[in-house]
Amino acid sequence: MVLQRTSDYRFSGYQVPEVPRACRSTRGRGPTRKSGQNHSFDILASVAGKLLEKYDNSLHSDASIRKNQHYTCDDIVLMKEVDEERLSNEKPLEPGNSSEETNEKQMLTFEINPTSKDLSPSEIMNYDEKLTILDSKNCFGDSPYFSDTIEGKVQGVPSSKLDAELTETRSSISIKDEIITGDLMKLEGEPSKSAGSRNDDAQDSFSKDFKNHCPFTSHITDEQLVSRDDYESCLGLPMGNANRRIKKTSETKDWIGAPDVKDCDYRRTDGKVKEVYDDDEKTCYTQEKCQKIYPFKKRKFFYHDPLPTSNRVFNRDDAFVSPDKRTDGKCYTSAIGVSSSMAAQQVGHNSNECNVKLSIKSFKVPELFIDIPTNATVGSLKRTVMEAMTSILGDGLHVGILVQGKKVRDDNKTLIQTGISQDSNRRSTCLTSQQGSSNVSLRPPMKHLNGFVENNVSAVPTTLSTSTSPESKALVTVPEFGMEALAVVPLRRKLGHHECVQRRIRRPFTVSEVEALVRAVEKLGTGRWRDVKFHAFDNAKHRTYVDLKDKWKTLVHTARISPQQRRGEPVPQELLDRVLAAQAYWLHRQSKHRVD
DNA sequence: GTTAGGG
DNA sequence: CCCTAAC
Numbered sequence: 001m002v003l004q005r006t007s008d009y010r011f012s013g014y015q016v017p018e019v020p021r022a023c024r025s026t027r028g029r030g031p032t033r034k035s036g037q038n039h040s041f042d043i044l045a046s047v048a049g050k051l052l053e054k055y056d057n058s059l060h061s062d063a064s065i066r067k068n069q070h071y072t073c074d075d076i077v078l079m080k081e082v083d084e085e086r087l088s089n090e091k092p093l094e095p096g097n098s099s100e101e102t103n104e105k106q107m108l109t110f111e112i113n114p115t116s117k118d119l120s121p122s123e124i125m126n127y128d129e130k131l132t133i134l135d136s137k138n139c140f141g142d143s144p145y146f147s148d149t150i151e152g153k154v155q156g157v158p159s160s161k162l163d164a165e166l167t168e169t170r171s172s173i174s175i176k177d178e179i180i181t182g183d184l185m186k187l188e189g190e191p192s193k194s195a196g197s198r199n200d201d202a203q204d205s206f207s208k209d210f211k212n213h214c215p216f217t218s219h220i221t222d223e224q225l226v227s228r229d230d231y232e233s234c235l236g237l238p239m240g241n242a243n244r245r246i247k248k249t250s251e252t253k254d255w256i257g258a259p260d261v262k263d264c265d266y267r268r269t270d271g272k273v274k275e276v277y278d279d280d281e282k283t284c285y286t287q288e289k290c291q292k293i294y295p296f297k298k299r300k301f302f303y304h305d306p307l308p309t310s311n312r313v314f315n316r317d318d319a320f321v322s323p324d325k326r327t328d329g330k331c332y333t334s335a336i337g338v339s340s341s342m343a344a345q346q347v348g349h350n351s352n353e354c355n356v357k358l359s360i361k362s363f364k365v366p367e368l369f370i371d372i373p374t375n376a377t378v379g380s381l382k383r384t385v386m387e388a389m390t391s392i393l394g395d396g397l398h399v400g401i402l403v404q405g406k407k408v409r410d411d412n413k414t415l416i417q418t419g420i421s422q423d424s425n426r427r428s429t430c431l432t433s434q435q436g437s438s439n440v441s442l443r444p445p446m447k448h449l450n451g452f453v454e455n456n457v458s459a460v461p462t463t464l465s466t467s468t469s470p471e472s473k474a475l476v477t478v479p480e481f482g483m484e485a486l487a488v489v490p491l492r493r494k495l496g497h498h499e500c501v502q503r504r505i506r507r508p509f510t511v512s513e514v515e516a517l518v519r520a521v522e523k524l525g526t527g528r529w530r531d532v533k534f535h536a537f538d539n540a541k542h543r544t545y546v547d548l549k550d551k552w553k554t555l556v557h558t559a560r561i562s563p564q565q566r567r568g569e570p571v572p573q574e575l576l577d578r579v580l581a582a583q584a585y586w587l588h589r590q591s592k593h594r595v596d
Numbered sequence: 597g598t599t600a601g602g603g
Numbered sequence: 604c605c606c607t608a609a610c
Contacts, residue, residue, distance in 0.1 A: 530598060
């Protein structure tokens, strides 16, 4: 069979396999598909084996792991600690920057454990609950420097570098125990909650049918498709039922990064995993996507239409850690001041409202202050915090509120009712009201409103401090936000950066990824990007189905132009031929179905 | 939330 | 990659 690199490939001798209508998508503008459809996992499974090989053979070289600073599920346990010094001094991460470094300290050993046990990610990881403590000495004030707290380091960083600093902001995660045993990923043959539901015998048979009938793909074996020893590619593909034993070889330290734990089903098996601060035995489960942390993704702010309130409240009653619990005795701050220019942006002042000012202090949220009326509800507070955090960390966050260790379950209660903004007569300072509104007296500094912002990595303990102590100068300088109850003002806006949304890092598809994409499209068609995503890139959080669709588009284009016109990493002609074949095939099918 | 398609 | 209309 001669491949024709044209789009009007004729399918003579090409027996079009019948696609069960049940396999058609019901979403979007594409063809419809009944719910409950399942897909096969053969692609995933085959790659999983290779991934295991990869790990077996090269885990002791972490260069690949740090490639593009992309962390996934496995990185949770594979990732090394980043030493504090490097973190503090490191320049803002750039694609590929410092990715080639190897650090002896960061080495983790990795073994295959023949016994299958599950371990929850949150149990493997011990979320670092070291909260940063407001430190008056480091609270901006007139200083042109923002106090930059990263993993226990207080670094003076020129405010002009704020943007860059954002990219360094991390939540911290620690692995406490020496040995963690359990499944890293659970996959093949066992439909996961996200992808597994799409498994479908009919689709499988169709897939085989397609392979059998498609002259361009029938000779392609799974092995070939996964033969690339490319970590990036592997990231996107679930692994088999490998059970591994991870042993940290270095002393437990905090490390930062953005491990991706979604879909990793871990269970505690031996009780060896302990909380870093061991404040309680409760676990905060995680979800969502690693890229929420890195590459740092900033989203637009939503000044209306708040995100749905999460009903989840995480059971961590002792999130706040006083300064003396810090291992080095230093004080830290992560509450970031608001420049005076910010005041100019404040609008709409309602003298009838008492506001309580909140800032997140457990980790650096440089441009975030929250101003919310005391008669606002807990739910609105959660939404506000979540929106704010979402704008910085990306979505997938969840916010819970604790007041003095007690969970606030009723989202309908007001802040006053929950005690968040009471104690007006303590030594608190009147922070608000520069325009004569009722001075809001807030609680003493140590009476914190603790909250959590959960992302995929960990339930990052977040202290929403209503502190009005002298240390909280930064807060004091925050003018009233007026009646925009849910106003969250990003500092960046006031710094003249009108571009609040940072473009994602460009991550060219590797050949391996292209292979996986081609294979998935051959199997599923060109109008089912969500399914393609689930099948071939389920764990590649940085590849959305839109990305895959776009990549397919460019692949088709690339295949149609002359090799001389092509740029970037060359895609094997064989793959491009398959692209054209599959594209033509599926277009042909679609048009045929339209006629039918 | 997905898909399709322009930018 | 981004954006967004259309679904």
